[in-house]
Amino acid sequence: MKPSMLAKLDQLANRLVELDELLMRQEATSNMDSYRKMTREHAEIGPLVALYKDFQRAQADIAEAQEMLQDPDMKDFAQEEIEAGKDRVAGLELDLQKMLLPKDVNDERNIFLEIRAGTGGDESALFAGDLLRMYTRFAERNRWQVEMVSESPSDLGGYREVIVRLVGNGAYSKLKFESGGHRVQRVPATETQGRIHTSACTVAVMPEADEVEDVNINPADLRIDTYRASGAGGQHINKTDSAVRITHLPSGIVVECQDDRSQHKNKASALKVLAARIKDVQLREQQSKEAATRKSLIGSGDRSERIRTYNFPQGRMTDHRINLTLYKLDFIMDGELTELTNALAAEHQAELLAALGD
Numbered sequence: 001m002k003p004s005m006l007a008k009l010d011q012l013a014n015r016l017v018e019l020d021e022l023l024m025r026q027e028a029t030s031n032m033d034s035y036r037k038m039t040r041e042h043a044e045i046g047p048l049v050a051l052y053k054d055f056q057r058a059q060a061d062i063a064e065a066q067e068m069l070q071d072p073d074m075k076d077f078a079q080e081e082i083e084a085g086k087d088r089v090a091g092l093e094l095d096l097q098k099m100l101l102p103k104d105v106n107d108e109r110n111i112f113l114e115i116r117a118g119t120g121g122d123e124s125a126l127f128a129g130d131l132l133r134m135y136t137r138f139a140e141r142n143r144w145q146v147e148m149v150s151e152s153p154s155d156l157g158g159y160r161e162v163i164v165r166l167v168g169n170g171a172y173s174k175l176k177f178e179s180g181g182h183r184v185q186r187v188p189a190t191e192t193q194g195r196i197h198t199s200a201c202t203v204a205v206m207p208e209a210d211e212v213e214d215v216n217i218n219p220a221d222l223r224i225d226t227y228r229a230s231g232a233g234g235q236h237i238n239k240t241d242s243a244v245r246i247t248h249l250p251s252g253i254v255v256e257c258q259d260d261r262s263q264h265k266n267k268a269s270a271l272k273v274l275a276a277r278i279k280d281v282q283l284r285e286q287q288s289k290e291a292a293t294r295k296s297l298i299g300s301g302d303r304s305e306r307i308r309t310y311n312f313p314q315g316r317m318t319d320h321r322i323n324l325t326l327y328k329l330d331f332i333m334d335g336e337l338t339e340l341t342n343a344l345a346a347e348h349q350a351e352l353l354a355a356l357g358d
Helices: 003-024 026-030 032-068 072-100 121-141 171-178 234-239 263-293 329-333 338-357
Strands: 111-117 145-153 159-167 180-186 197-207 222-227 243-248 253-257 306-311 316-319 324-326
Touching (some): 003 032, 003 072, 026 032, 072 338, 111 121, 111 263, 121 171, 121 180, 121 329, 145 253, 159 171, 253 263, 324 338
Antiparallel strands (some): 111 197, 243 253, 306 316, 316 324
């Protein structure tokens, strides 16, 4: 293990001792904010320090076994202990490296999932509907809550654009690599000659800000328009100006929301989506700076980047970033994404470990 990592682990072990002493003091709970921060820090570094102690014990066991090599009667036993100890040290070292990796502060956040039809006209809109169902089924499997925020249905079914909010632990961590271009190859229902068409949708996965105030939005930078909602919703929704459109003038980001009958609720929802979009832009700017210094295996996060192809005639899905092809398209379109999301997370972790080694 690199000396810099060992020094970091020693530092964390000392910090845990310090926290133990601070938390045992009588006055520890006099400042509850400080107390909560210390208990949170203790919970975070405790398992890492425990693993580091296991690592140190394994190294000490190897040293003891090497001393036994001097005894002819113990030589074979000592050699076995050394080999077993080396395997254990290697495993513990990898686990420690993984625990030392920087954590994505957004991993546990809820998300806004935005799907937009791209090239391919009506077929693209139908595919946007299929993608929404895929992600909704995945959310149900994870027992997440799904809330419709905004929808723009197409004439033949599907969506020109749709935004949903997924509420659940680890939503962003599981779906953060879904942003990008999704391409479909299949015979559309409207195709009489049986020809395969190619169309595309773009997906954006945006972590929800804790509060709108987390993102610095100047009210003077907003233009807020109200209008009558269109589409389904009954007579009342079409007779009042309940729909809201918010334009963020500096960035040009436009958010519309007409899902609720209440103008106030639609405005609140639109502001949440706007905050998430601005936060998303900031995240992508940060990612592009990081990608400039090292090649990203999972992709740049650029919306225009084609990340995946769904080939219906062959029943296969290919993720182009990690060269993964799965011949189980029916299951994937029904929301069975765990194998795919795990593979993307593992590749990302391998990339971070390589950077840590550098």
